[in-house]
Amino acid sequence: MDTLVRATALSRHFGRHPALADVELTLDTGQVLGLLGPNGAGKSTCLRLLAGVLAPSSGRVQILGIDLARQPRLAKRQLGYLPERPPLHPELRVNEYLRFCARLRGIPRERLASSVDAAKHRCGLDRVGHQRIDTLSKGYQQRLGIAQAIIHRPRVLILDEPTEGLDPYQIRALRALIRDLAHDCGIILSSHILPEVQAVCDRVMILHRGRVRYDGYPAADHSPHLWRIRLGAPEQGERLRAADCLDQVSALTEDRYRVVLKDGASAADLARELVTVGVDLHELQPERSDLERVFFDLTGAEESA
Amino acid sequence: MIRTLFTRELLGGMVTPLPWVLLGGAQIVLAWIFLQVIESFAGLDTASRQHPLTLELTLNLFGFTAVILLFAAPLIGARMLSAELRDGRFTLLASAPIGSGEIVLGKYLGLWGLLTPLCLLPALNLLLLAGATPLDAGQIAAATLGLWCSAGLFAAVSIYASTLSAQPTSATLSAFAVLLLLSIVGRAEQLIDGSLSLLGWLTWNEHLLWFLFGAVRFSDLAYFALFSAVFLALAQRRLDNRRLA
Numbered sequence: 001m002d003t004l005v006r007a008t009a010l011s012r013h014f015g016r017h018p019a020l021a022d023v024e025l026t027l028d029t030g031q032v033l034g035l036l037g038p039n040g041a042g043k044s045t046c047l048r049l050l051a052g053v054l055a056p057s058s059g060r061v062q063i064l065g066i067d068l069a070r071q072p073r074l075a076k077r078q079l080g081y082l083p084e085r086p087p088l089h090p091e092l093r094v095n096e097y098l099r100f101c102a103r104l105r106g107i108p109r110e111r112l113a114s115s116v117d118a119a120k121h122r123c124g125l126d127r128v129g130h131q132r133i134d135t136l137s138k139g140y141q142q143r144l145g146i147a148q149a150i151i152h153r154p155r156v157l158i159l160d161e162p163t164e165g166l167d168p169y170q171i172r173a174l175r176a177l178i179r180d181l182a183h184d185c186g187i188i189l190s191s192h193i194l195p196e197v198q199a200v201c202d203r204v205m206i207l208h209r210g211r212v213r214y215d216g217y218p219a220a221d222h223s224p225h226l227w228r229i230r231l232g233a234p235e236q237g238e239r240l241r242a243a244d245c246l247d248q249v250s251a252l253t254e255d256r257y258r259v260v261l262k263d264g265a266s267a268a269d270l271a272r273e274l275v276t277v278g279v280d281l282h283e284l285q286p287e288r289s290d291l292e293r294v295f296f297d298l299t300g301a302e303e304s305a
Numbered sequence: 306m307i308r309t310l311f312t313r314e315l316l317g318g319m320v321t322p323l324p325w326v327l328l329g330g331a332q333i334v335l336a337w338i339f340l341q342v343i344e345s346f347a348g349l350d351t352a353s354r355q356h357p358l359t360l361e362l363t364l365n366l367f368g369f370t371a372v373i374l375l376f377a378a379p380l381i382g383a384r385m386l387s388a389e390l391r392d393g394r395f396t397l398l399a400s401a402p403i404g405s406g407e408i409v410l411g412k413y414l415g416l417w418g419l420l421t422p423l424c425l426l427p428a429l430n431l432l433l434l435a436g437a438t439p440l441d442a443g444q445i446a447a448a449t450l451g452l453w454c455s456a457g458l459f460a461a462v463s464i465y466a467s468t469l470s471a472q473p474t475s476a477t478l479s480a481f482a483v484l485l486l487l488s489i490v491g492r493a494e495q496l497i498d499g500s501l502s503l504l505g506w507l508t509w510n511e512h513l514l515w516f517l518f519g520a521v522r523f524s525d526l527a528y529f530a531l532f533s534a535v536f537l538a539l540a541q542r543r544l545d546n547r548r549l550a
């Protein structure tokens with residue numbers, strides 16, 4: 001599998017404030033990488049560095065083996081970038097704007113019309129080609145932002161909060177578009193919406209306070225057998241072993257446990273049995289998905305600490 | 306790529322009302338000055354006329370147009386980069402495979418192009434006298450060239466000021482300040498020492514004056530070319546530094 005993007009020890013400071021520190025990142029063809037993190041985690045800074053819009057304080061970025069700092073033109077030819085705020089010219093019509101973007105990306109004159117048509121078609125903009133951009137809805141403006149990023153068929157697509165401002169139908173259509181685009185390129189997208197990343201990304205990187213806290217492939221679905229419980233008193237934990245419906249029990253804190261139910265057992269069975277064995281059940285909740293758990297363990301727990 | 310940006314800026318500028326308002330306003334004032342000059346010239350007998358009509362017209366019409374250009378260039382120039390930086394539209398250029406030098410040159414030529422109709426306005430007014438009285442066509446051409454060179458310098462200063470701030474108002478005021486300094490710096494020569502010719506040389510209006518007299522001198526052309534290039538180089542450097550800031 002081709003490595004499209006390789007970032008090595010990427011750091012960025014704004015004055016004395018470190019926005020990003022020692023980020024290592026790779027992206028392969030066909031992969032959709034989700035950058036996840038709370039606001040201010042450094043997601044947009046990371047994407048701006050990868051797009052060549054910002055220069056790193058230290059570290060390097062290679063796009064298809066081309067150094068972004070040394071050969072920016074060559075590297076940027078392979079990149080498509082949608083910033084947080086789509087860079088639109090409101091006084092232009094959709095067709096005029098896309099033609100301008102195509103020229104900026106160096107598309108030859110003879111391929112200009114077909115490239116514009118293809119980008120419009122992929123983003124569902126066929127019917128608004130002659131409309132002025134400032135009269136488009138937020139959703140259509142976002143689609144146009146994506147269209148300008150894919151007009152030159154880049155090998156690497158960088159999308160900063162692409163679903164921002166879209167309605168549920170548009171979000172679903174965008175997910176399909178991203179999966180479709182991922183067939184012939186690699187995609188990096190940022191979001192702070194967990195289900196969004198879970199639905200569309202193969203791989204997830206969690207950023208927190210400018211550092212990578214997690215980089216992996218969390219399973220999209222979580223087991224229905226996983227539950228978390230809180231007991232009335234710490235000493236009651238031992239009594240959990242007596243419950244027949246439980247396969248595994250692991251202590252999280254003195255009074256909190258993660259439990260795995262046996263096949264065929266339900267939460268109702270667990271509640272009944274715990275009462276039978278004399279446990280005061282204060283809380284019973286399904287275990288969050290892997291990604292959600294990882295995210296809150298890495299960021300939420302630290303925030304509340 | 307420079308041509309793409311030039312065309313975009315030119316067409317983008319033409320769909321905004323500002324250049325048209327400036328052009329219309331300038332025409333109204335120029336028409337009034339034109340009438341004043343003609344009336345006062347026609348009222349004098351031949352012996353009392355100190356200068357030929359062409360010189361009277363170039364000094365008044367072209368001189369005033371230069372002042373209008375001095376205000377117009379920063380106003381139009383602020384939307385070229387400063388407004389783009391504010392709205393986030395500059396990201397489109399920053400992520401595209403083009404250099405900062407091309408961006409600066411494309412925008413500069415676009416602004417110069419938008420100012421060109423203003424430069425041609427006094428000469429177009431003088432066409433009214435064609436056939437009625439003999440005018441020195443060479444002198445008018447030289448004055449138009451001088452005005453166009455001045456517009457080039459003003460455009461370069463405005464583009465540089467536009468890179469300084471993401472607030473168009475600040476960019477406009479910065480450009481005004483630099484252009485005002487370049488307009489009055491020659492006065493210091495009179496205040497300090499008559500032999501201090503460098504300050505006089507730095508003033509753009511001293512160079513324009515020779516064009517208005519009908520003299521196209523290499524030193525004046527070099528002044529406009531050199532100063533325009535300096536401000537464009539500063540603008541490019543500023544854009545490069547924005548990536549690092």
